[in-house]
Amino acid sequence: MAENKKKVEAITSMDVDFAQWYTDVVKKAELIDYTSVKGCMVIKPAGYAIWELIQKQLDDRFKETGVENVYLPMFIPESLLQKEKDHVEGFAPEVAWVTHGGLNPLQERLCVRPTSETLFCDFYKNDIQSYRDLPKVYNQWCSVVRWEKETRPFLRSREFLWQEGHTAHATAEDAEARTIQMLNVYADFCEQVLAIPVIKGRKTDKEKFAGAEATYTIEALMHDGKALQSGTSHNFGDGFAKAFGIQFTDKDNTLKYVHQTSWGMTTRLIGAIIMVHGDDNGLVLPPKVAPTQVMIVPIMQKKEGVLEKAAELKTRLASFGNGIRVKVDDSDKSPGWKFSEQEMRGIPLRVEIGPKDIEAGKCIICRRDNGEKVEVALDALEETVASLLEQIQVDMLERARTHRDEHTYVATSMEELSEILDTKPGFVKAMWCGNQDCEDSIKEKYSATSRCMPFEQEQISDVCVCCGKPAKKMVYWGRAY
Amino acid sequence: MAENKKKVEAITSMDVDFAQWYTDVVKKAELIDYTSVKGCMVIKPAGYAIWELIQKQLDDRFKETGVENVYLPMFIPESLLQKEKDHVEGFAPEVAWVTHGGLNPLQERLCVRPTSETLFCDFYKNDIQSYRDLPKVYNQWCSVVRWEKETRPFLRSREFLWQEGHTAHATAEDAEARTIQMLNVYADFCEQVLAIPVIKGRKTDKEKFAGAEATYTIEALMHDGKALQSGTSHNFGDGFAKAFGIQFTDKDNTLKYVHQTSWGMTTRLIGAIIMVHGDDNGLVLPPKVAPTQVMIVPIMQKKEGVLEKAAELKTRLASFGNGIRVKVDDSDKSPGWKFSEQEMRGIPLRVEIGPKDIEAGKCIICRRDNGEKVEVALDALEETVASLLEQIQVDMLERARTHRDEHTYVATSMEELSEILDTKPGFVKAMWCGNQDCEDSIKEKYSATSRCMPFEQEQISDVCVCCGKPAKKMVYWGRAY
Numbered sequence: 001m002a003e004n005k006k007k008v009e010a011i012t013s014m015d016v017d018f019a020q021w022y023t024d025v026v027k028k029a030e031l032i033d034y035t036s037v038k039g040c041m042v043i044k045p046a047g048y049a050i051w052e053l054i055q056k057q058l059d060d061r062f063k064e065t066g067v068e069n070v071y072l073p074m075f076i077p078e079s080l081l082q083k084e085k086d087h088v089e090g091f092a093p094e095v096a097w098v099t100h101g102g103l104n105p106l107q108e109r110l111c112v113r114p115t116s117e118t119l120f121c122d123f124y125k126n127d128i129q130s131y132r133d134l135p136k137v138y139n140q141w142c143s144v145v146r147w148e149k150e151t152r153p154f155l156r157s158r159e160f161l162w163q164e165g166h167t168a169h170a171t172a173e174d175a176e177a178r179t180i181q182m183l184n185v186y187a188d189f190c191e192q193v194l195a196i197p198v199i200k201g202r203k204t205d206k207e208k209f210a211g212a213e214a215t216y217t218i219e220a221l222m223h224d225g226k227a228l229q230s231g232t233s234h235n236f237g238d239g240f241a242k243a244f245g246i247q248f249t250d251k252d253n254t255l256k257y258v259h260q261t262s263w264g265m266t267t268r269l270i271g272a273i274i275m276v277h278g279d280d281n282g283l284v285l286p287p288k289v290a291p292t293q294v295m296i297v298p299i300m301q302k303k304e305g306v307l308e309k310a311a312e313l314k315t316r317l318a319s320f321g322n323g324i325r326v327k328v329d330d331s332d333k334s335p336g337w338k339f340s341e342q343e344m345r346g347i348p349l350r351v352e353i354g355p356k357d358i359e360a361g362k363c364i365i366c367r368r369d370n371g372e373k374v375e376v377a378l379d380a381l382e383e384t385v386a387s388l389l390e391q392i393q394v395d396m397l398e399r400a401r402t403h404r405d406e407h408t409y410v411a412t413s414m415e416e417l418s419e420i421l422d423t424k425p426g427f428v429k430a431m432w433c434g435n436q437d438c439e440d441s442i443k444e445k446y447s448a449t450s451r452c453m454p455f456e457q458e459q460i461s462d463v464c465v466c467c468g469k470p471a472k473k474m475v476y477w478g479r480a481y
Numbered sequence: 482m483a484e485n486k487k488k489v490e491a492i493t494s495m496d497v498d499f500a501q502w503y504t505d506v507v508k509k510a511e512l513i514d515y516t517s518v519k520g521c522m523v524i525k526p527a528g529y530a531i532w533e534l535i536q537k538q539l540d541d542r543f544k545e546t547g548v549e550n551v552y553l554p555m556f557i558p559e560s561l562l563q564k565e566k567d568h569v570e571g572f573a574p575e576v577a578w579v580t581h582g583g584l585n586p587l588q589e590r591l592c593v594r595p596t597s598e599t600l601f602c603d604f605y606k607n608d609i610q611s612y613r614d615l616p617k618v619y620n621q622w623c624s625v626v627r628w629e630k631e632t633r634p635f636l637r638s639r640e641f642l643w644q645e646g647h648t649a650h651a652t653a654e655d656a657e658a659r660t661i662q663m664l665n666v667y668a669d670f671c672e673q674v675l676a677i678p679v680i681k682g683r684k685t686d687k688e689k690f691a692g693a694e695a696t697y698t699i700e701a702l703m704h705d706g707k708a709l710q711s712g713t714s715h716n717f718g719d720g721f722a723k724a725f726g727i728q729f730t731d732k733d734n735t736l737k738y739v740h741q742t743s744w745g746m747t748t749r750l751i752g753a754i755i756m757v758h759g760d761d762n763g764l765v766l767p768p769k770v771a772p773t774q775v776m777i778v779p780i781m782q783k784k785e786g787v788l789e790k791a792a793e794l795k796t797r798l799a800s801f802g803n804g805i806r807v808k809v810d811d812s813d814k815s816p817g818w819k820f821s822e823q824e825m826r827g828i829p830l831r832v833e834i835g836p837k838d839i840e841a842g843k844c845i846i847c848r849r850d851n852g853e854k855v856e857v858a859l860d861a862l863e864e865t866v867a868s869l870l871e872q873i874q875v876d877m878l879e880r881a882r883t884h885r886d887e888h889t890y891v892a893t894s895m896e897e898l899s900e901i902l903d904t905k906p907g908f909v910k911a912m913w914c915g916n917q918d919c920e921d922s923i924k925e926k927y928s929a930t931s932r933c934m935p936f937e938q939e940q941i942s943d944v945c946v947c948c949g950k951p952a953k954k955m956v957y958w959g960r961a962y
């Protein structure tokens with residue numbers, strides 16, 4: 001029993017200490033484990049299965065837009081990393097360097113890719129000759145390394161898993177269109193699959209990607225009122241193409257530089273799921289990324305026929321429609337323990353079935369997201385479960401949207417901005433003059449950053465919240481992960 | 482037209498220069514590209530799509546046996562790598578070392594994983610406490626690095642993609658059973674999915690994995706008569722468990738060491754597909770791993786109705802059964818170019834459809850594997866294509882098996898062994914006394930290695946082919962990749 005207890009013992013309340021609550025959840029829902037490799041984590045089966053569902057559904061959406069997957073080396077020779085000036089400045093301070101191969105020192109040291117723009121450019125330089133070769137719309141699923149000082153599971157680690165799309169186009173318009181297209185794929189994926197509403201917008205120059213002309217972002221609000229950048233899409237213009245000499249012969253028979261984009265999403269999304277949907281009983285998974293969607297818990301399972309009935313219901317659910325992901329917990333723990341475990345792991349639905357239920361031809365279904373219990377006739381089990389899973393997906397998005405909207409404020413002065421950030425954390429909408437000094441000042445004074453200049457602009461006031469000069473843009477500000 | 486020509490110009494004949502033929506195929510079928518990173522390759526869309534099909538089908542088979550996927554760090558601290566003596570001796574000479582993180586030297590250098598036994602042991606040490614925690618049957622899909630001097634696309638590169646399964650069991654029997662179970666999964670996968678017949682057996686001590694008690698292997702024969710080790714499964718006994726202190730409390734309340742296994746398959750399988758099935762026109766893909774199974778080539782496509790009919794046939798095929806993977810080549814190249822391209826890329830079936838065919842309500846279907854053409858009524862298209870794809874899969878395995886059997890010889894003396902290896906390359910079955918000196922001698926004299934001691938033993942003679950002492954095992958010998 002000691003072992004069972006370990007799993008279901010109370011976790012820190014999120015209102016008491018959100019950071020500790022997060023750590024408790026990732027450990028007790030068995031998503032990750034720490035390792036002897038500082039700043040790196042083990043993603044355990046319960047965590048990796050979420051990532052597999054994210055990968056599958058995101059990859060399907062990519063392929064619908066014509067994306068092809070490839071794989072490029074994990075190493076970047078130092079001279080290659082240095083070819084684009086802004087890019088190397090942004091990344092060189094935080095890469096891991098390989099200096100020896102086997103027993104010998106390398107002639108040129110290699111960094112472990114922190115991102116692969118330079119490798120794709122080096123590849124495209126030879127692969128692209130003619131307008132007929134364009135566009136190239138390639139993506140890879142891999143791990144990358146950034147030598148972070150402070151790390152937290154899923155949110156910031158020295159190695160993380162992601163996808164990175166890298167495209168090349170004949171015109172600036174095509175590149176911009178793909179940049180926005182992928183941002184929309186990301187936003188739609190977050191809302192429809194992860195049940196996380198996002199703000200779409202453009203990063204300020206201060207916050208954009210090293211080497212990009214424009215960086216677009218989707219920003220989500222966590223339960224504690226902090227923002228999480230959840231996906232980014234960059235338009236490089238022809239900057240990398242000029243640095244690497246990526247030219248093609250166009251239809252008019254002249255040599256032109258390609259226009260490029262890149263876009264990425266990472267295992268950080270699992271952190272977002274935890275912090276948007278979780279509660280004091282643990283993880284709460286949206287059905288579309290729940291490795292197990294239904295846990296059947298037999299009551300008085302030693303009574304004749306109970307385990308058989310549970311197994312029968314499992315088979316029925318597993319073969320319904322496209323297949324519901326279902327398990328039976330037939331371990332020798334008590335039902336109470338099993339309930340707590342199912343809740344900790346965030347499994348969307350629990351089906352309780354005991355001898356009396358069987359006699360009455362019914363069962364109890366309990367929702368993880370809101371705790372509601374319903375009695376359901378066994379004949380109607382499949383339809384009810386399928387429709388509840390759909391409903392949960394919808395309700396979770398709606399609840400997250402309400403939370404986000406209730407924690408989005410407006411500030412027209414530095415005093416207001418300060419008060420909001422200190423007393424009721426969330427997004428703060430405020431006007432900005434476009435000058436980086438004001439951004440720096442807000443960051444320094446309130447530890448808040450510009451999250452994005454949203455596509456949906458509002459005219460809150462005419463002047464910059466910081467300097468009082470004429471305002472150019474409405475910006476979402478916030479403290480962020 | 483220059484661009485088209487590049488793709489379909491003649492490749493070196495395999496009989497003239499097999500190595501050059503191989504290089505031509507990987508380049509012209511657009512499977513890979515070379516990079517600025519010495520010894521590493523780009524896997525292009527046509528190559529990566531094959532790997533995705535391999536991954537999906539292998540992963541499904543793993544999961545049917547209870548395997549769970551995880552992800553462990555790519556770095557191994559030097560002290561961790563050194564914990565198991567044989568293992569570090571085997572791998573330390575060929576790893577890449579990270580010595581700097583960002584701008585600072587590391588306190589302890591890290592190697593990029595060449596394989597992850599030590600990381601899994603470090604993880605299991607904490608994760609396994611009780612017999613209730615066993616077995617652990619984990620796997621990860623990732624890339625690994627081995628600092629090879631000579632490299633060849635897919636066959637031997639400094640970085641390659643693979644899966645590595647790592648399991649822990651309560652008893653030696655359970656570990657041995659899992660080792661063999663996974664070898665059987667591999668063998669079945671090679672035969673049923675890749676259409677490659679394999680010899681299952683055990684490696685000699687000289688050839689076994691660094692740190693293993695026993696290594697089992699599947700060995701395939703390439704078209705040129707050389708062997709390719711295509712998958713291995715290792716039983717570690719409790720050697721690693723003792724080195725790392727991985728103990729559990731058994732049912733009898735005593736502390737015991739776990740027994741472990743590992744098993745892996747790599748992108749090398751793509752090399753095997755090329756070298757077993759390819760011909761002088763390029764790649765020949767088994768339908769189950771062909772990203773495109775059918776290429777529809779419209780004839781006189783500018784005539785009214787031809788492209789529309791091709792598109793209609795595509796839609797019909799794509800929605801038949803579980804979906805046939807089909808494309809239409811409606812580019813402005815000539816049909817002849819399109820045929821050559823489809824052949825170079827190894828697409829199993831080509832459907833030719835022109836104005837006369839449409840009028841007659843039929844089309845031509847041509848098989849890539851044997852060049853056979855059949856005329857098919859359009860009404861019967863889906864059924865015919867589906868059944869041809871099945872037939873090709875069967876025929877390709879059968880053809881590869883015949884080639885393998887016809888190139889498997891018996892030697893009872895060193896003279897015979899030598900003559901076979903020099904004049905008609907293939908597997909050579911010969912008896913062995915069990916002494917490593919004889920193995921060394923055969924390797925030194927004939928550049929042939931013991932591929933395996935097959936499970937299906939035969940008593941070819943009573944004495945060792947090398948030293949004449951009493952024989953213990955029949956061994957498959959061969960020159961290998």
